[in-house]
Amino acid sequence: LPCAYLNTQGSSTSGTPLKRIDNGKFFDIIMRYSLKLQSIVQYFVVLSKSFFLYFQSSY
Template structure:
């Protein structure tokens, strides 16, 4: 950390690039394509849940096909029902 700060003090051009390379901030899907390496074929559903209070925020819930939710089908079915009801309400109220 001290070497990076020292370098940033004397070399202003590459300061931000070095810090980003050493300690990357959270990357979105658009900037980091490595998120696809966990096996996209195992997914059977991508569920979007809309926040009814703040319509701007969209949260993505990914349900794994043959791992966690395969053993807990009741949880998976309840999650699907809740999300589908919220999406229907969102479409009916024309928030989306």
């Protein structure tokens, strides 16, 4: 992710169409990462809930 940020910073000196394309790629990368993070978080939430229910029922 830092690499993508550096790329957008570097292209700011060149023409605006390039900057716009880079910004689009940058946001695409951010969206992909956020979706992955969201799915991982949901996975952990489901796991923790199942563990909690399991321990609750065992007592």
